[in-house]
Amino acid sequence: MAIAARQERELILKYQPVFVEPHRDLIKPTPHHGVVRTLARILGFYIETVFELVRVSNKEFGFLAARLTQSSLGGQVEVAKSDFPIKNSLKLPKRRLLSKRIQVDTKNLWLPVGGGKTGTIVVSVSRVQVGVPIPSSALRFLANSFTKSILGNIKRGCALSSDESSPWHKRIKRDADGFYHELATVEDAARKRRSISISQLPSEAIFDRPWGLSK
Secondary structure, eight states: OTTHHHHSGGGGGGTOTTBSSOOEESSOOBTTEEEEEEEEEETTEEEEEEEEEEEEEETTTTEEEOOTTOOOOSBEEEEEESOOOOOTTOOOOOOOTTEEEEEEEEEEEEEEEETTEEEEEEEEEEEEEOSSOOOHHHHHHIIIIIHHHHHHHHHHHHHHTTOTTSHHHHHHHHOTTSHHHHHHHHHHHHHTSOOOBTTBOOOGGGGOSOOSOOO
16 A cells, blocks of 8 residues: 555655654554654755644545545545644654754645556645745755655655565554555545546545544
């Protein structure tokens, strides 16, 4: 399953060398919720993020998505957001010396191709606030070089889940918390609908239902 590379956060260094340590869970995580700290090295600078991660599975249309208030709709939605209520019990780690803590707001929509075809389409929107002006030359570098490298590594990480000798594949088989079984039901829902593609994505109607997480 494509999302396994992201779900198994302590294995991130095996396919994303930009990070200098495994992602840290700051609270006890569940498949659908967590608070995560990451530390990367970019252009010689240490960049840290702390964000709340929320996921919702849709078993009607078949997708996985993440939005803070989106209910399930047959797929998976995934949201990573630095601006979230911090409870008194949550102790944020001290920033590493010479590191910069940035703010992120990312929304990912994981869509199985469906219709009896294999593959997963990921639609992602991400906003980053670094707190300081960035020269246009640095922005061009990030857009033309660094971002492509990150995306390439994400694709490589997703492919590793199908390698039976990989730790991701073994964890999918073990399915300690039942999350991968849940994703299998999402894929089953997607098989029953028409297939989609990058050029033929579904309309926003797949989200057309009352908002709120079911109890």
